[in-house]
Amino acid sequence: SNDWKKSDILAKEKEYLGMYLSGNPMESYIDDIKDFEIIPKKFNSNSLVRAGGIISNINLLYDKRNNPWTILTLEGLKNKSEIFIFNKLYEIKKSLLEENNIIFIEGKFSNRQTEDDKILKIIADDIVPIADIRNKFSNSLNIKISQNQVSPDLLKSIKSIAKSNLGHCKIIFHFEMGKGHMQRVVSEDLKVKPSRNLISDLRSMIGNDNIWVS
Numbered sequence: 001s002n003d004w005k006k007s008d009i010l011a012k013e014k015e016y017l018g019m020y021l022s023g024n025p026m027e028s029y030i031d032d033i034k035d036f037e038i039i040p041k042k043f044n045s046n047s048l049v050r051a052g053g054i055i056s057n058i059n060l061l062y063d064k065r066n067n068p069w070t071i072l073t074l075e076g077l078k079n080k081s082e083i084f085i086f087n088k089l090y091e092i093k094k095s096l097l098e099e100n101n102i103i104f105i106e107g108k109f110s111n112r113q114t115e116d117d118k119i120l121k122i123i124a125d126d127i128v129p130i131a132d133i134r135n136k137f138s139n140s141l142n143i144k145i146s147q148n149q150v151s152p153d154l155l156k157s158i159k160s161i162a163k164s165n166l167g168h169c170k171i172i173f174h175f176e177m178g179k180g181h182m183q184r185v186v187s188e189d190l191k192v193k194p195s196r197n198l199i200s201d202l203r204s205m206i207g208n209d210n211i212w213v214s
C-alpha cells in the first residue's frame with residue numbers, strides 16, 4: 001500500500017525476510033550517531049560508552065527476586081552491541097525497548113568485555129530515543145577556524161546562521177594562531193540549537209572536521 005511509511009515497510013522486511021531490502025532504517029540518523037557516539041578504543045570498565053543503533057533482538061530475563069531485566073542486541077553503523085539493562089533502568093525505560101526502535105545507550109563496558117570480542121558488551125546507565133539525543137548530549141558547539149580562514153565576513157556568516165538557530169548550547173571558537181597555538185574563545189551572548197541543518201551548514205562552510213558537538 002502507498003499509505004505505508006518507509007519505517008513500516010522496513011520493519012516488515014526485517015520481520016518476514018530477516019533483513020532490510022529497501023534501505024537502512026538508520027539512514028536518517030547517520031549524522032546523529034556519528035556526532036554523539038563514544039566508543040573508546042580501550043576496554044576500560046570506567047570509560048563512558050555511548051552507542052546508537054537499532055534494536056534487533058530483546059531477551060527478557062528475571063533475576064532471583066523475579067524482577068525483569070533484559071539483554072538486547074543493538075545494531076549500530078559499525079558495531080554490534082549486547083546491552084545489559086538491569087531492573088531499575090528497565091522499569092523506567094521499557095516503553096523504548098521494542099524491536100526496530102532506534103535508540104542511544106549511555107553506559108560502561110562490562111568487565112567481561114575483552115579485546116577479542118567482536119560484539120561490544122555494555123551495561124546501560126541510560127537509554128535515550130534517537131530524536132532526543134541532540135538536546136540531551138549537547139553542551140557546546142565547537143568551531144575551529146584556521147589562520148587562513150579567519151575573516152570578518154566568515155564570522156559574520158557564522159553569527160547570521162547561529163541567530164537563526166537559537167538554543168541552549170554555547171559556542172566555543174578555536175582559533176589557530178600559528179606554531180601549534182590555539183586561542184579558545186567562548187561566545188557568552190549567543191547560544192544555539194545544534195540541529196543537523198545548522199551543523200551541516202557550518203561544515204560545508206568551514207570543513208567537516210572543524211565542527212563538533214561536546
